Amino acid sequence: MIKVNTSILEGKKHIHFIGIGGSGMYPLAQILHAKGYYLTGSDNNETETLDAVRKMGIPVYLGQRAENIEGADLIVHTAAIMADNPELIASKASGVPVLERSELLGIVTSWYENAICVSGTHGKTTTTSMITQILHTEGIDISAFIGGKLPCIGGSGKAGSSDILVCEACEFVDTFLKLYPDTSVILNIDADHLDYFGTLDNIIASFRKFAEKTSKTLIVNADDANTMKAVAGIENKNIITFGTSSSCDYYPANINRPSGTQAKYELMHKGEKLCDVTINVPGEHNILNSVAAAAAAHSAGASPEFITKGLEEFGGAKRRFEIIGKKNDITVADDYAHHPAELTVTLNAAMQMGYKNVWAVFQPFTFSRTSMLLDDFAKALSIPDKVVLTNIMGSREKNTYNIFTKDLADKIDGCIYFDKEKKAVQTNECKQADFDTVTDYLCEHAAPGDLIITLGCGDVYKVAKAVYNKLK
Incomplete structure (x- = not known):
């Protein structure tokens, strides 16, 4: 350890x-x-x-x-x-x-009596933000460490006077094993960061170490087989399950969707109705994220009244299907999705919201992830009506994988990227596509009734803001 x-x-x-x-x-x-x-x-x-x-x-x-x-x-x-x-x-x-x-973050988590650490391949920032919103709305002076900005606390962090810290726990290079969690949430376990872990079994093994390091309570997704494999046989912890089945400790019942951005359900706890919930963020995945958040907040002392109030007031964390604005009847949004599973749920949600065309503008992040999950990315990016790709953002890596945007574009029908003359093409090797070129193309080709959503964990959000400003 x-x-x-x-x-x-x-x-x-x-x-x-x-x-x-x-x-x-x-x-x-x-x-x-x-x-x-x-x-x-x-x-x-x-x-x-x-x-x-x-x-x-x-x-x-x-x-x-x-x-x-x-x-x-x-x-x-x-x-x-x-x-x-x-x-x-x-x-x-x-x-x-x-x-x-991550070592400093580990030290910070050790300062609190109840460090609630939220882990999982997908949904960490949204769920951490939801828990923070509920407890903040309740009036508990919590501390928070979030991977995105949350309006109710004015940023991505907060230093409070209570003994509760709500903290996002990332599995990348096992950084979450440096934390000191009292309560851990495991949302899901999927194949990612394979340049480090190598195999899905190795990822599951790391999540097990994380679970074993938790001092008090595990809140786990009973619908996710990999999560349940990771915690199988663990003793001396209070294990709380959430999911879609009535066999879970917390689950949603009587789900109703008044619109593409809203869902209502009854939150059940051990077979009894705890409270009514309304969420104002799109996608099936966010219903389950909100159930996980409610379970964690409830176990930390939140009342049913403020679970209802906090989740209804939650409008999303920054860069999580964040609506930048609407101009000329064109809606511009931005999302942090950078893994095929995240792209899939985000784009499926977007396609169900009634737009004339959904434009997905994706910036692949890291050469290793793009290379290892190439077919999965292509499948996810085949969901929207239109796809525009930027160059791969290598971040900490060098391109030893010999992977280029063209390799992904070739697997997606009608995909747009840009050659060295900055012309929109579907052939030839992609050269550096500056964001101004992408912005100009989107503003020229998007039509009233369309949604433009930028996707990726790099700096592609700049395109969303530039498009909105140019339309405005």
Whole structure:
């Protein structure tokens, strides 16, 4: 089991964050800043997150250089920072303790009596946000660490005074094994990050370690065979099940869908009605996410009244089927989906919402995932009416897989991408397709009644905002 030195922050005053604009760094910065630590940070690109960091009074350096770490007595970096990064090299040579982001998050979870850690291949951010919304609406002064922005807490993190932390727990390179969960939610287990895990069995084994590390309660998806395999035979834990069957501890009954973006159901607990629930986020998957969130919030002390109120007020986390706006009767949305299973549920939901055409604008993320799940991506991206692809965002990887956008586009009928002359094509190897080109194409070809939804965990959200601004 992975061990983290939880005492390493003792006596530390100045913490420097390399890559402070990252989705996993910003909420940590919020919590530590609220706890009284002096923070500095650096990043390579201007983003809305960096603006938010600066508004907290945290100095941020644009560009990563050795001198940025001056004065720090603890340095934190994201997993995406390459080994040859000059700031990271200087940090490791400085003699100052250096932590990877997930190690610091592990330490933070150890500070709380009830750290609710939400895991699963899909749905973590939405479910973590739903739990946070319910408990916040109840008036419990929780702390939170979310992989997306939640309007009710004004960001992706919150430092509260209670003993409850709601925390997203990511399985990537086993980072969730560095956490100290008191209550764990396992939403589902699917084949992902195969460049690290190798096989689905290895992923299941890691989730089992995560479950075994949980000190009190496991809240698990009884509909998901891989999840149930991971927790089979585990003892000395309070195991709570959720799912669609009446055999589960928590399940939805009498589901009604007044519209494509709304669902109503009766939340059942051990065969008895607990409360009525209305959710205002689309997709079948979000019904189950909301049941999981209700189960976790209820076990943490939320009342049925505020489960109802919190879920009804939840309008989605940022980048989770987020409606950017509507102009000229064209709706523009953005979603974080970057795995075939996520694309499938998101695009199926979009296709059921009554739009004339659904335009899916997808930015593949990492060469390894694109290569290993190529056919699954092609199948998912065959769901919408129109598909536009950008280049693959390699992130932390080099293209040793010799995989290109063309390889995916060739498997999708009518798929659009761009050649070196920036012409929309369905043949020839894809060259760098800048977002301006994609934006121009969408604005020229989308029609009234259409939905344009950008998809991916990179920076493709910039296209959604650019399209909306150009239409506006």
